[in-house]
Amino acid sequence: MTAAMQLTNVLKTLADPTRRAVFERIIREGEVAATGLVQGSKVSQPAVSQHLRALRDAGLVAERREGRHIHYRVAPKGLGPLIDWLGHYETFWAERFANLEKLLKESE
Amino acid sequence: MTAAMQLTNVLKTLADPTRRAVFERIIREGEVAATGLVQGSKVSQPAVSQHLRALRDAGLVAERREGRHIHYRVAPKGLGPLIDWLGHYETFWAERFANLEKLLKESE
DNA sequence: CAATCGTATAAGTATTCGCTTATATATTCG
DNA sequence: CGAATATATAAGCGAATACTTATACGATTG
Numbered sequence: 001m002t003a004a005m006q007l008t009n010v011l012k013t014l015a016d017p018t019r020r021a022v023f024e025r026i027i028r029e030g031e032v033a034a035t036g037l038v039q040g041s042k043v044s045q046p047a048v049s050q051h052l053r054a055l056r057d058a059g060l061v062a063e064r065r066e067g068r069h070i071h072y073r074v075a076p077k078g079l080g081p082l083i084d085w086l087g088h089y090e091t092f093w094a095e096r097f098a099n100l101e102k103l104l105k106e107s108e
Numbered sequence: 109m110t111a112a113m114q115l116t117n118v119l120k121t122l123a124d125p126t127r128r129a130v131f132e133r134i135i136r137e138g139e140v141a142a143t144g145l146v147q148g149s150k151v152s153q154p155a156v157s158q159h160l161r162a163l164r165d166a167g168l169v170a171e172r173r174e175g176r177h178i179h180y181r182v183a184p185k186g187l188g189p190l191i192d193w194l195g196h197y198e199t200f201w202a203e204r205f206a207n208l209e210k211l212l213k214e215s216e
Numbered sequence: 217c218a219a220t221c222g223t224a225t226a227a228g229t230a231t232t233c234g235c236t237t238a239t240a241t242a243t244t245c246g
Numbered sequence: 247c248g249a250a251t252a253t254a255t256a257a258g259c260g261a262a263t264a265c266t267t268a269t270a271c272g273a274t275t276g
């Protein structure tokens with residue numbers, strides 16, 4: 001799998017708002033079982049399960065089985081393709097947009 | 109339009125490899141007419157035109173008319189929603205993944 | 217073992233997407 | 247004005263997407 005394909009996967013996976021909401025909840029809660037993610041979600045359990053699979057396939061989350069429960073956590077390396085891509089073009093934006101580092105600081 | 113919706117637009121727009129390739133060419137070439145982008149593209153002129161519209165609608169490129177030609181250039185602010193989103197969750201990743209700034213430096 | 221709980225998969229469907237060909241809308245040139 | 251150039255829009259189509267309900271699988275419990 002090329003870097004471009006990985007980036008495409010990450011972008012496609014994060015582009016869906018429902019799936020991104022699941023991802024953000026995992027970020028905030030640290031480690032959550034799928035049940036916990038279904039609670040408070042607008043969509044059904046299978047839909048959440050499908051989103052979790054997509055997130056895992058994209059390398060954005062990892063799972064840990066504990067009895068009947070499967071706990072999901074963020075796999076920060078999954079964002080690597082996105083970070084790399086932004087960094088790769090940073091020099092082109094720097095000329096007219098300061099630079100990404102500065103932006104990251106300002107956005108906090 | 110909420111911030112989440114803008115982010116969704118940016119992610120969706122960049123998620124298509126053909127469209128992202130158009131965007132990357134605009135980045136590299138600085139300012140290009142649509143004709144130049146059609147040359148060397150795998151897809152037809154209308155397809156390129158549709159991608160350019162999507163990029164403009166997402167705020168990722170700006171255009172400047174000059175006679176019959178329309179020159180496209182990157183609108184760096186268009187990446188704002190993406191940068192902001194990454195920055196917003198930076199603190200959550202920092203614990204286990206150093207921080208985005210460091211990553212950006214390393215990725216050069 | 218049987219019932220139950222947590223999660224995944226299967227199958228079907230409506231919507232969205234990216235592409236094509238054909239046509240329309242500027243803008244310039246002779 | 248009429249022809250040519252640069253770009254956009256229209257219409258249609260096949261593939262992908264995100265959801266649903268129904269069912270299967272895996273692990274625990276009584």
